Amino acid sequence: MCQQENLRESSQTPKKMLLKATVKFIIHLWIFVHSMLDNVIDLIFSYIYDDSKRAQIPTVKDSLLMESAVSLAEKIRNKEVSSETLVQKFIDRVEEVNPLINAVVDDRFELALQEARNVDAFLASTTLTQDMLKSQKPFLGVPFTTKDSTSAKGLRYTLGLVSRRHVKATEDAEVVTLLKEAGAILIGVTNIPEINMWCETRNNVYGQTLNPYNTTRTVGGSSGGEASIIALAGSPLGIGTDVGGSIRMPAFYCGIFGHKPTTGLISTKGLTRRTGLEGHTMVSAGPMCKYAQDLAPFLQVLVGKNISKLQLDAEVSLADLKFFYMTETGDVRASSVSVDMLHALEKAKTHFHEICKTPLSKMKMRYSFKLWRYWMTKEPANFAHELTNREGIASFWKEFPKKCIGQSDYTLAALIRLADSILPQEKSETLLDCHQEKLGDDGVLLFPSHPFPAVYHYSSFLRPYNFVYWGIFNVLMLPVTQVPMGLNKDGLPLGIQVVAGPYKDHLCLAVAKELQKVFGGWVPPFPV
Numbered sequence: 001m002c003q004q005e006n007l008r009e010s011s012q013t014p015k016k017m018l019l020k021a022t023v024k025f026i027i028h029l030w031i032f033v034h035s036m037l038d039n040v041i042d043l044i045f046s047y048i049y050d051d052s053k054r055a056q057i058p059t060v061k062d063s064l065l066m067e068s069a070v071s072l073a074e075k076i077r078n079k080e081v082s083s084e085t086l087v088q089k090f091i092d093r094v095e096e097v098n099p100l101i102n103a104v105v106d107d108r109f110e111l112a113l114q115e116a117r118n119v120d121a122f123l124a125s126t127t128l129t130q131d132m133l134k135s136q137k138p139f140l141g142v143p144f145t146t147k148d149s150t151s152a153k154g155l156r157y158t159l160g161l162v163s164r165r166h167v168k169a170t171e172d173a174e175v176v177t178l179l180k181e182a183g184a185i186l187i188g189v190t191n192i193p194e195i196n197m198w199c200e201t202r203n204n205v206y207g208q209t210l211n212p213y214n215t216t217r218t219v220g221g222s223s224g225g226e227a228s229i230i231a232l233a234g235s236p237l238g239i240g241t242d243v244g245g246s247i248r249m250p251a252f253y254c255g256i257f258g259h260k261p262t263t264g265l266i267s268t269k270g271l272t273r274r275t276g277l278e279g280h281t282m283v284s285a286g287p288m289c290k291y292a293q294d295l296a297p298f299l300q301v302l303v304g305k306n307i308s309k310l311q312l313d314a315e316v317s318l319a320d321l322k323f324f325y326m327t328e329t330g331d332v333r334a335s336s337v338s339v340d341m342l343h344a345l346e347k348a349k350t351h352f353h354e355i356c357k358t359p360l361s362k363m364k365m366r367y368s369f370k371l372w373r374y375w376m377t378k379e380p381a382n383f384a385h386e387l388t389n390r391e392g393i394a395s396f397w398k399e400f401p402k403k404c405i406g407q408s409d410y411t412l413a414a415l416i417r418l419a420d421s422i423l424p425q426e427k428s429e430t431l432l433d434c435h436q437e438k439l440g441d442d443g444v445l446l447f448p449s450h451p452f453p454a455v456y457h458y459s460s461f462l463r464p465y466n467f468v469y470w471g472i473f474n475v476l477m478l479p480v481t482q483v484p485m486g487l488n489k490d491g492l493p494l495g496i497q498v499v500a501g502p503y504k505d506h507l508c509l510a511v512a513k514e515l516q517k518v519f520g521g522w523v524p525p526f527p528v
């Protein structure tokens with residue numbers, strides 16, 4: 001595909017060139033008008049929202065909450081701290097901050113404390129060495145959270161649907177089982193949009209989750225409850241899921257790390273009612289956390305037996321990597337990248353330019369939104385069916401009038417998804433293998449996480465195409481890490497996405513670690 005384009009370029013008549021120049025001009029004009037519009041949208045929303053009366057998010061009472069999960073696991077293993085004490089501290093933190101942001105929607109605190117005491121008793125009597133414990137149970141005694149839409153025995157499994165508001169899961173999703181087997185202790189589940197299908201975390205069961213950096217902004221979706229409770233140091237590890245940015249978007253808006261692994265590595269059993277046997281899907285579970293060093297051991301647990309397909313332990317020589325960057329999605333309906341976000345990308349580019357042998361080169365992308373939309377129709381799950389709790393097919397024409405008179409159980413976001421599914425669908429199967437080819441074994445692509453930092457609640461309805469900044473990598477099935485890159489002048493997190501070739505997740509993680517080392521990574525949304 002890359003080569004074909006080059007051929008086309010060389011056989012151009014003057015007429016074609018004039019046409020091309022005109023199209024280019026119109027596109028540039030549109031991009032200009034579009035970014036003006038974006039500014040107006042933000043200005044209007046800034047008048048609507050006021051957070052001057054919000055409660056200040058309290059600082060952590062114990063510095064343990066600020067540590068990485070691997071460091072906490074080590075302290076438990078060598079008995080510097082008991083699991084019970086640690087789990088209790090995280091529970092206290094959740095109880096302290098959750099009323100301010102509405103992230104955790106169901107919990108199992110008593111059971112978690114009991115399991116923690118069991119861990120402490122086990123450690124007091126085991127003959128296993130520290131190294132054996134580390135390799136067999138890497139997160140022994142460390143608490144974790146997951147989404148309401150990821151099946152966790154005994155906890156709410158509503159998917160944000162009013163018709164399921166009392167449903168509790170009867171078994172654990174495969175990823176939850178794996179993390180429990182690694183010794184981690186589940187403390188609760190967190191908020192999501194209906195069936196995970198919107199870029200904000202809000203539903204008619206639990207309401208809306210607020211961004212810890214500024215409560216006028218969204219946490220993104222769908223793993224929004226996860227991202228915000230992790231950013232507030234209420235949970236050290238969170239299992240997210242990502243079909244169109246659902247790990248990376250909230251991780252970006254809330255200033256933490258999130259990794260969408262190469263697709264197909266992790267069992268989907270128990271994720272949003274999947275059996276794990278559905279066949280092709282763009283969805284993948286993945287790790288969300290405050291620190292880059294937690295990503296690899298966490299990912300290792302989630303991939304289970306498929307670990308042999310990755311090289312998570314390989315030494316990565318950053319100087320030998322080939323860096324690419326990209327600033328556009330190739331879809332003019334998406335907003336252009338703001339100055340703040342370009343600046344964050346620029347800082348990363350400059351850093352890798354200094355340490356690398358090969359200079360960075362630019363990549364281009366096309367048709368990204370069309371591609372994602374097309375591949376969503378190939379997903380095994382039927383949104384209209386899921387929306388009815390699998391009891392029928394939700395109809396836009398029936399629900400829309402009900403919504404207008406306040407009688408619909410569904411959110412506006414769900415209705416928009418329904419409307420989208422009845423619009424004509426352009427066939428677009430072209431996979432951008434060109435990107436996969438170019439990235440190869442040692443290529444890494446740096447790409448903005450989004451056009452702008454965390455947006456105002458509801459403003460995404462006016463910019464529904466922007467999630468393509470994330471969705472395109474689901475289509476491409478590539479591994480991507482969202483990396484926080486400090487805060488902008490309004491105190492909102494900046495970030496970039498680090499993309500690598502298929503099964504080269506370790507390259508994303510190595511680059512994420514380097515960026516954390518140089519630019520500081522997670523910045524707490526509370527005074528320290």
Ligand SMILES: *[C@@H]1O[C@H](CO)[C@@H](O)[C@H](O)[C@H]1NC(C)=O
Binds near residue numbers: 049491
């Ligand atoms: C949150 O954003 C609003 C609107 O942009 C701004 O006025 C306010 O100062 C921000 N709050 C904090 C705590 O930064």
Ligand SMILES: *[C@@H]1O[C@H](CO)[C@@H](O)[C@H](O)[C@H]1NC(C)=O
Binds near residue numbers: 266267268303305306
């Ligand atoms: C491992 O990967 C293969 C293909 O990538 C997939 O079919 C299989 O379900 C995966 N195994 C697990 C345990 O997830």
